Amino acid sequence: MKSKFIIGIDLGATNVKIGLLNSKGKILKKINLSTRNFKGRNRLLSKVIETIRNILKENKLQTKDILGLGLGLPGPVDFKTGVIDYLPNMPGWKKFPIKKWLNLKTGLSTFVDNDVNLIALAESRMGSARKSENMICMTLGTGVGGGIIINKNLYRGSSFAAGEVGHIPITENGPRCNCGGRGCLECFAGNKYILRLAKKSFGRNISLERLTILAKNGNLKAIAIWRDVGRCIGIALTGVINLLNPDKIVIGGGVANAGKILFSEIEKTVKSRAMPTHARTVKIVKAKLADSAGVFGAMLLVKENSR
Amino acid sequence: MKSKFIIGIDLGATNVKIGLLNSKGKILKKINLSTRNFKGRNRLLSKVIETIRNILKENKLQTKDILGLGLGLPGPVDFKTGVIDYLPNMPGWKKFPIKKWLNLKTGLSTFVDNDVNLIALAESRMGSARKSENMICMTLGTGVGGGIIINKNLYRGSSFAAGEVGHIPITENGPRCNCGGRGCLECFAGNKYILRLAKKSFGRNISLERLTILAKNGNLKAIAIWRDVGRCIGIALTGVINLLNPDKIVIGGGVANAGKILFSEIEKTVKSRAMPTHARTVKIVKAKLADSAGVFGAMLLVKENSR
Numbered sequence: 001m002k003s004k005f006i007i008g009i010d011l012g013a014t015n016v017k018i019g020l021l022n023s024k025g026k027i028l029k030k031i032n033l034s035t036r037n038f039k040g041r042n043r044l045l046s047k048v049i050e051t052i053r054n055i056l057k058e059n060k061l062q063t064k065d066i067l068g069l070g071l072g073l074p075g076p077v078d079f080k081t082g083v084i085d086y087l088p089n090m091p092g093w094k095k096f097p098i099k100k101w102l103n104l105k106t107g108l109s110t111f112v113d114n115d116v117n118l119i120a121l122a123e124s125r126m127g128s129a130r131k132s133e134n135m136i137c138m139t140l141g142t143g144v145g146g147g148i149i150i151n152k153n154l155y156r157g158s159s160f161a162a163g164e165v166g167h168i169p170i171t172e173n174g175p176r177c178n179c180g181g182r183g184c185l186e187c188f189a190g191n192k193y194i195l196r197l198a199k200k201s202f203g204r205n206i207s208l209e210r211l212t213i214l215a216k217n218g219n220l221k222a223i224a225i226w227r228d229v230g231r232c233i234g235i236a237l238t239g240v241i242n243l244l245n246p247d248k249i250v251i252g253g254g255v256a257n258a259g260k261i262l263f264s265e266i267e268k269t270v271k272s273r274a275m276p277t278h279a280r281t282v283k284i285v286k287a288k289l290a291d292s293a294g295v296f297g298a299m300l301l302v303k304e305n306s307r
Numbered sequence: 308m309k310s311k312f313i314i315g316i317d318l319g320a321t322n323v324k325i326g327l328l329n330s331k332g333k334i335l336k337k338i339n340l341s342t343r344n345f346k347g348r349n350r351l352l353s354k355v356i357e358t359i360r361n362i363l364k365e366n367k368l369q370t371k372d373i374l375g376l377g378l379g380l381p382g383p384v385d386f387k388t389g390v391i392d393y394l395p396n397m398p399g400w401k402k403f404p405i406k407k408w409l410n411l412k413t414g415l416s417t418f419v420d421n422d423v424n425l426i427a428l429a430e431s432r433m434g435s436a437r438k439s440e441n442m443i444c445m446t447l448g449t450g451v452g453g454g455i456i457i458n459k460n461l462y463r464g465s466s467f468a469a470g471e472v473g474h475i476p477i478t479e480n481g482p483r484c485n486c487g488g489r490g491c492l493e494c495f496a497g498n499k500y501i502l503r504l505a506k507k508s509f510g511r512n513i514s515l516e517r518l519t520i521l522a523k524n525g526n527l528k529a530i531a532i533w534r535d536v537g538r539c540i541g542i543a544l545t546g547v548i549n550l551l552n553p554d555k556i557v558i559g560g561g562v563a564n565a566g567k568i569l570f571s572e573i574e575k576t577v578k579s580r581a582m583p584t585h586a587r588t589v590k591i592v593k594a595k596l597a598d599s600a601g602v603f604g605a606m607l608l609v610k611e612n613s614r
Binding site: 076085134146150151155156158159160161162163164165167170179180181182235238240242243244245246247272273274275276277282 | 383392440441453455457458462463464465466467468469470471472474475476477478479486487488489491542543545546547549550551552553554579580581582583584585587588589
């Protein structure tokens with residue numbers, strides 16, 4: 001029997017990454033679409049279907065050669081029914097039965113999940129947390145997302161919405177958060193906040209990349225900003241660590257590229273605030289799989305849930 | 308074959324409760340010892356062994372009639388090896404191999420765990436969370452403890468220390484906590500804090516029971532104190548709920564007897580601060596098993612881990 005292939009898709013508000021992977025998890029082909037080039041859900045999905053068909057054709061594969069199609073989405077989605085709850089940055093996807101739809105259009109066995117859940121799964125199987133039993137994966141970007149691995153399995157929660165590390169309040173009377181809450185970590189560690197902080201401090205717009213370079217070159221203002229962000233992340237993680245006693249925290253996403261200065265402040269905060277046994281048990285590390293984590297996770301979702 | 312019996316023990320800094328239960332979980336005999344009457348670990352444990360032997364004798368039971376002995380302890384304990392990490396309020400128990408010791412002295416198959424874990428287990432099987440998949444149990448007393456049920460199983464964490472709801476920071480620059488952290492929930496919801504608040508407000512010492520009665524009779528100062536406590540618990544739970552997306556939060560312990568005024572403030576806070584899907588999914592309820600929860604939990608620990 002010919003070994004089976006898997007289609008892994010990471011669908012985001014900026015890009016859609018579509019990969020063809022072999023059964024060993026190797027990416028054989030990867031195509032990037034710019035989400036914004038396709039106005040509306042239907043046009044985007046048509047393009048996705050077309051791309052899948054082209055990939056199969058080019059590689060002389062038929063539907064029966066594909067074990068399944070995995071898809072990560074930027075919002076809460078019911079893993080079982082495959083119905084999207086809503087996608088915060090993509091209107092028009094609310095309550096869309098994406099799993100059923102894709103299965104109908106492609107004939108492929110389809111599995112869908114939240115994108116950060118899939119990144120957590122990928123980091124746990126192939127990335128920074130391979131030996132981990134209990135792990136929290138955190139992605140730092142415009143939003144601050146999270147995925148939870150418990151006893152080596154993805155933990156999704158009672159309505160498939162677990163993992164919202166970004167929406168742990170770290171102060172009672174903080175700013176209003178997009179989520180409806182107040183003083184959430186995301187208000188103190190999301191891209192927009194950091195950029196605003198930088199603009200205020202430097203008197204002009206500064207990109208995150210530039211802010212990282214400045215900090216690495218010893219600029220005190222830039223260092224202070226990253227320390228501030230790191231301390232806030234550390235406070236939220238202190239709660240997570242005391243509550244869940246994980247052996248690993250994996251941090252990814254654009255903001256994580258700030259690197260050592262950010263991580264050392266996070267570690268310092270956790271070490272001085274978390275309970276001793278908990279602090280000793282946990283390792284805080286950078287994510288490993290970078291840009292392809294979502295596609296790998298989608299592949300693993302298919303692999304681990306087929307049959 | 309004669310159906311088997313179980314010994315369940317809830318060992319605390321104030322009382323030791325020793326129960327004989329049948330295989331259906333009914334308490335046939337329960338004995339309370341006052342921990343402080345027995346100076347030191349050895350004297351207390353000798354009395355526990357003596358009590359177990361007396362119970363067996365009185366009920367004409369032999370070792371072979373007992374499925375096992377379950378024990379809950381007020382601190383982190385390694386569920387697998389049965390070695391106590393430490394007991395915050397009981398010096399002299401650090402690193403004591405309690406499981407091995409009890410097994411040797413009684414000849415009974417022995418299982419040990421943290422006491423709040425066992426309360427969570429009991430509430431999940433026989434109490435307020437019987438249909439729950441994912442639940443957090445919180446105990447309000449001198450300390451604020453917690454236990455976590457994930458996919459209907461007790462979740463212990465990577466070093467058997469998970470569940471420390473009381474040590475989630477709710478503010479960055481709060482008071483130093485006993486745990487070494489800062490601004491933990493326990494600093495704003497532990498007995499001592501509430502009593503201090505009451506003394507400050509009323510200008511004299513007021514018990515928690517009295518404070519509850521005063522609040523129920525409409526005393527505005529007492530109401531304000533319970534609202535303050537409830538709001539702080541609600542803020543910490545907002546983080547727990549956004550992170551774990553549980554279907555239930557069970558709250559027990561002495562402070563929970565404040566009842567409606569406390570619970571309605573917790574609920575109000577969670578409703579206004581947690582993410583909508585998460586807030587809709589979770590129910591916040593009072594613990595059901597009261598004083599015997601620990602003994603029931605110890606019995607369940609034996610039942611679910613035997614063979």
